[in-house]
Amino acid sequence: MILHIAxxxxxxxxxxxxxxxxxxxxxxxxxxxxxxxSYECGESLRLRPGGADFGVAAIVDDEAGLSAYLDSEAHAAVYERLLGRMIAERAAAQLPVGPGAAL
Amino acid sequence: MILHIAxxxxxxxxxxxxxxxxxxxxxxxxxxxxxxxSYECGESLRLRPGGADFGVAAIVDDEAGLSAYLDSEAHAAVYERLLGRMIAERAAAQLPVGPGAAL
Known part of the structure; x- marks a missing residue:
């Protein structure tokens, strides 16, 4: 499985x-x-200094699953309606995680 | 529980x-x-354009657990030995996750 973090x-x-x-x-x-x-998103708890404002963590089976999520009309709609104009900086990475991974 | 992503x-x-x-x-x-x-780290799979180089995801019980991890001598040692000189940009956030969360 793949963990996508942003x-x-x-x-x-x-x-x-x-x-x-x-x-x-x-x-x-x-x-x-x-x-x-699995999917979690929200304002960061800001437990450490100098952190980001918001985080997203998503678990998918594979690269096709990640594309289905990030290239979906639903994701594009959120981006166009609100997310796109909010972003000053974005950073994302994908990590392999175990089959039992869940958030 | 808390998910720390970086x-x-x-x-x-x-x-x-x-x-x-x-x-x-x-x-x-x-x-x-x-x-x-739970803890995962590694070079990003780079499945999406413009992503970061490396990611860390860590699950702890609470803020005290996060501090015990990030303020530990072991973490400081890795930072001083190698991580500190590698970083051009770092971004981190913490999100609440469910009791069964695991990576």
Whole structure:
């Protein structure tokens, strides 16, 4: 299985309402994408100094599953509606994880 | 439980040998930190364009567990020996995850 992780630092004009709406939109999106075995997103708990504002962690079976998620119309819709204009910086990586991985 | 995710983009002078050694050092470090319920690290699979070079995902019980990991002598030793000089950019976030979360 594959763990996809992404961190986001927001532009200065992003509001708490934007973040709350984005979190809801992403979770609703994830619920409709069957290739997503596990999915967590949300404002970072900010437990360490200098961290990002928001994080996403998604587990899929394979590269095809990752593409089905990230290239989906649902993901594009969230990006166009809100996420795209919020991003100042984004960083993402994918790691292999075990068959029992879950979030 | 808490999922800590971190992505790294390396400086231009970082070699494949550096990344291989770092991966071994981090995994050996993680094996000795009991607060780490799950830990994955490694070179990103780079399945998407423009991603980071390396990722870390760690699951701990709580904030105290996260501090025990990130403020440990073992973590500091890896940072001083190798990780510190490799980093061009680092981004990290923490997300709440379920009690059964595992990588």
């Amino acid at each position: 961190t986001f630092r927001w532009r200065d004009d992003v509001t708490e309402e934007d973040v709350a709406e984005l979190t809801t939109l992403l979770r609703d999106m994830a619920a409709g994408i069957q290739e997503l075995r | 992505t790294f983009r390396w400086r231009d002078d970082v070699t494949e040998e550096d990344v291989a050694e770092l991966t071994t050092l981090l995994r050996d470090m993680a094996a000795g930190i009991q607060e780490l319920r």
